[in-house]
Amino acid sequence: MKAEKFLSIKIQFLLLAVLLVALSSALWGWWAWKNERHLLYESLEAEGKQMVTSLASPIIIALLYEEMGVIGEGGLLDNIIEEIMTNTGLPVQHAYVTDHDGKILTHNNYSEHGKTYTDPLTRAAITEKRYLSTLIPGKKTQPPILDMAMPLHVYGKTWGTLRVGVSTAPLEAKLQALARRIVGAALGSFLFGALLSYLIGRNMARPLQRLSAVMSAVSTDNLAVELPPRRPDEIGLLQDSFRDMLERLRRSESERERAVAQLVQSEKLASIGKIVAGVAHEVNNPLFTINTCIHNLEQDSTTPNRNLSFIKQGTERIERIVRQLSDFSRTGSMEPRQLESDRFFSESAEFARMALKRYQVRFRADDRCQPPALLSLDQGKMQQVILNLLINAADASPDGGEVSLSAASENGVYLISVRDRGAGIPEEQRPHIFDIFYTTKAAGAGTGIGLAICKSIVEMHGGTLLYQSRPGDTTFTVRIPHLS
Known part of the structure; x- marks a missing residue:
């Protein structure tokens, strides 16, 4: 994907800051120059007024x-x-x-003697009988002239006016020098402000660039990125939002991977189920013939035959394996119905007591799910799971050991646990205990199908089958959502 061209925040901040610095420098320089010009002109006029006032009386x-x-x-x-x-x-x-009519009485330029001036400044000064001044623009490159008019008035009689024109050339020269100094100072301030703005902008943009680099590194294969240190500002809030988003992505990715794994496992189990269903059907036919022959031989024999007894035990084991394989192939079909958790638990506990009578263990049931939760499940299949877990626990328990069945509710999930005090599951066997045909029991004692069936049934109910094990304490927990 082609990278889109854009103006970075650092450049935007720098341009805005430079513009503000330039504008403020220009305004400051203009104000300083105007203020100094006003003061210089005031000083010049005050000095000129003092001169014409002092000369009026002579x-x-x-x-x-x-x-x-x-x-x-x-x-x-x-x-x-x-x-x-x-x-x-x-x-x-x-x-x-001039006299009171504007006639020149004396002039620094002798050629002006005798002329009559009727300019507004002269007439205004005679009429108003007070000091007046005006600024006359210079010709071409000449500086302006401060023209002052002082009325010659005493005891109610007006004798005329004194007119003096003062050049502003020295004043304008000072203003030009001041303007150069102001421009230099403004330029220095501008450059310093631009440099400072650049450093501030770079410092502001650097954490954003680091965060952007981290964001660019994020992918479905790489969600474990390391974020920059937390900042106590808006960028820190952005980091927190990004961290929360990453956490949600991790959870979503974990859920997706779990869903894919469950889908793959379901497909695998479905394929295995089809195979074992066919195998069970094919095995049952010759098995039925073998059992018939064994029955006929037993009827014909007048004395017990040890070999026939061994053959009969073998065929019974084959029948049991075929029956479990058939059960495994049918785990995909469920008939869920709603029932209260206390009823489900009491019936399961009763079945467990009957199933564990042939084991030298103590059985204890404890229903802590109060008030009862409303469940939606296939009661027969879920009780099959519980009985399978209880028989496994009894097999693993020493004589006189305790096997417990307990239930609880936690955050909308119904939990039913089976606990034993056996030797525990060895560390190296734990990753494989739910694999089909994998068993921790001695050869001939287990088929490796029971836990695979249990896990499949629980997952068909939208739940999970978990376990914790250490020497002397192993607990299998079924977690399924309830409707309460």
Whole structure:
């Protein structure tokens, strides 16, 4: 399958973080530059206002002297304008004085003498009788000019205005230098933020990449993967969910394998059942003839014949084996019906007492399934299982030993157990005890069919046949679901 192209979380986080860092750096730089520009212009205007305010009174006095004829016209005003132009504190571009009609009385540019200015700033300053200023844009590459107008007003009489224009070139040069520093600082912050975002993004993506690698390694053949250490965050929650999913997968796979094994076993048992049914049929015919001949020989013989006795015992054993094989071939057919567990247990215990009378063992029955559970089973076949397990337990018990039958209910499952105090099942024999024709008894004492039949019957009821064994204590437990 072709891998789908995508933008990883690390890259997405890095892009978003870089964008935020760039945006915040730009906003911070713009705010810092605007704030500094405002402060510089305020400082320039305050200095210019202080200058024109301090010169207003000398100019008014000079105009009074000229009107009174004390001094010649224009001489003192020219000196004041020259002093303004040569001021080293401010880069003055122009300075002039007008009368109340806007006529130039003195100007730093002598060619402007006598002209009348009607610009809005002059008229506003005369009308409003207060200091005013405006920023005049520069021509082409020239910087703006701060143009200030100071009304020459005293005792209710307006003499005119003092106009001074100050270049903002030094201020703009400072702002350009500041802009370069801000750009450098913003670039440094951007690079640092980008690097920090990359490291954080990589640290965030690394556990996800490890978890993704673990997820990729999961398959039906490999569910035992080792997860990274638990994290106390959202990734840890994702790991927990993945761990739970793995556990469910393991259980599902275990159930699937068990179901497949049961299916294979059922098919195998069905095949064996067909074979043994045919074998039993073919064996019964000559066996019947042999038994008839033995009966006739016994009738004709006047004295006991030991050889006939041995032959009769052999044919009886063959009959028993054939009968068990026939039972095994018919385990697939069931006739289930519903009944209470206490009734089933009491009848099974009664049959067990009768079946175990020929054994030198003590039998004990204990029904702990209270209240009784409702069962759905083939009573005859399930009692066959219990009797087979009890006879096996009696065979394994020493003389005087105890064989117990008990019942209980646990989480919707009916449990019936057979326990003996025999020598136990050897470790090497345990994997094979449910195999057909495998027996732990001495030669001639067992056929190896009983436990295979028991297991098949229990599984046909949707249950399981389990056992635990150690020297002196062996317990076989039948587990079948009940309807209660």
